Amino acid sequence: MRRLEPEDLVLVLGARPPSDVGAWLRDGLRDAVASGRLEAGAALPSSRSAAAGLGVARGTVAAAVDELVGEGVLESRPRSSVVVADLALRPRGTAPGPARPGVATERPASVGSPDPGLFPRAAWARAVRDAMRELLDAELGYPDPQGLLVLREALAGHLRTARAAPVEAEDVVIVSGVAQALALLGQVLAGGDPAGRVVVEDPASPGVVEQLRGAGLDVVPVPVDERGLRTDGLPDAAAAVVTPAHQFPLGVVLAPDRRRELVAWARDGDRLLLEDDYDAELRYDRQPVGALRGLAPERVALLGSVSKLLSPALRLGWVVAPPGVRDALVDAKRRADLGCSVPEQAAFARLIADGAYARHLRRARLTYQRRRGLLLDALARDAPHVPVEGVAAGLHLVVRLPDGDAEARAVSALRAAGVPAEPLSGTAARGDTRGVVVGAARVQGPAVPRVVEILRAAAVGAGVGV
Structure with a gap:
């Protein structure tokens, strides 16, 4: 077993x-x-020698x-030492190796993907263990299609606090991600009036x-x-x-007067607003703007x-x-x-109830804020x-570029x-939108200068070496 010296920590921490x-x-x-x-x-x-070497308090x-140790990143061995846990044996975020027959390779990360190295493995494992111990036999049959009550109650409480949204457990429907939410709501809207027309942001x-x-x-x-x-x-x-909290991909916030005008449009035409609240809790410079649902709970579905x-x-x-949509959904x-x-569902409810979810969010905000700031x-x-466009929030950055060649x-x-990136033109209905959406959540350390080099060259129309 190799024992690290304080000088090793200085090298990896900077x-x-x-x-x-x-x-x-x-x-x-964690990043190392x-x-x-x-x-x-x-x-x-030891904590004493590490503190002395790093110049910090023990x-x-x-x-x-x-x-x-609580996250599972490190492992404490009694009467021995603290070591890097076996869970970290395969470096995360690296390119996958050659595919074996019949074995799926990892999908490329999207620009909105979090860093998998931050996943609270130990807390999730505890939540799974505790939740399974507490589940009733009756709850292991076919699920309630609206979702497990204990999770709907936990989410209602969390969203009231974190998103200033009026939410009760009876309002919540558990789905397999926002993609399914949109697909199911699309089925509901397909029979609306005017049938089949939905406004989307551009881009x-x-x-x-x-x-x-x-x-x-x-x-x-x-x-x-x-x-x-x-x-x-x-x-x-129809919808x-x-x-509104952090527009994808441009990163702007819907202005207060436009929030009111949008709600008025929905009320005047008996329309539905689908509020995709995809990363609103990752605001770094201030408290995130409250959910649009707070203005019109009877007209807004919060996703x-x-x-x-x-x-x-x-x-x-x-x-x-909203009540008029819930039963059909x-x-x-x-x-x-x-x-x-x-x-x-039960494990996630336990994660929220134990406070582990809130602690994870605080850690994630600090980490992503620091990485964004360094870039x-x-x-x-x-x-x-x-x-660079957009407010200080989320997992991505947007950079406008002069033309399609620079974008490509x-x-x-x-x-x-190894940096997630998408062409801005691929998000827009208009043909004159050029730029790059950069997944910034995983950009750290040695990758920062390379990202800067690529964006600088593209912005001035120079060639970019691959």
Whole structure:
């Protein structure tokens, strides 16, 4: 077993920041384990020697180590030492190896994917264990298609606090992610009046548009500017899908007057607003704007999931549905798949009830805020002409580029560097939108200079080496 020296930690952690040293230590160790820079089985130095070597308080080191042991990143061995846990043996975020026959390879990460290295494995394992112990025999039959009551109660409480949304357990329908929520709501809307017309933001998530069209709906794009969806002259439609807290992909926030105008449009025409609240809890410079549902609970269906905050591998999401939609939505869910997995619902409810979900969100916010800040600082210093758009929130950045060639070069080079990237033109109905959407959640350490180099070259129209 290799024992690390304090000097090893200095090399992987880098320079100590002037403040928030505890977060720097936790995030740096977590990132080093996830990337493989600290190998599985390596023993950490004692808290006393680590503190002396890093120039921090011993209690700061002990607190960071305890937290990472709780997450399963590190392992405490009695009468021995703290070591890098075996769970980290295969570095995460690396390119998959050659596929074996019959074995699926990992899908490329999307620009909105969280860092899988931050998943709270130990807390989730405890939640699964405790939830299974508490489940009644009757709850292991076919599930309630609306969702497990204990999860709906836990989510209602969380959303009232975190999103300032009026929510009761009876309003919540558990689904297999926002993709299924849109597909099921699309079925409900297909019989609406005017039948089959839904407003979407332009640009918007291609996945959202795909789900709506797959349900047989006519998608009507409406432009987005620096104040969000243009609400002047909204067309007649049965519904609108919006991302008011953090528009995807442009990252703007829907202005207060437009929020009111959008709600008035919905009320005047007996229309439904589908509020895709995909990453609203990842706001870094202030408290996130409250959910649109708070203005009109009878007209707004609030959609959310764990895909951006925990992992897209957990196919768990929710719809906070208005009374006039809820029964039809539950019936559509029953017909689709009878209901979501009960053990996973119970585990997520336990994660919320124990406070582990809130603790994870706090850690994730700090980590992503720090990574975003490092990337933006590097761009401001080394490529000040690169225009980064959007508020300080979420898992992605948007950079406008001069033309389609620059867009294609940037996307290709970023993907080759292992950074999730999508062409901005692929999100827009208009043909004049060019740029790149960069998945910033996994950009850290040595990758930062390469991302800056690629974006700088693309912004000035230079060639980008792959």
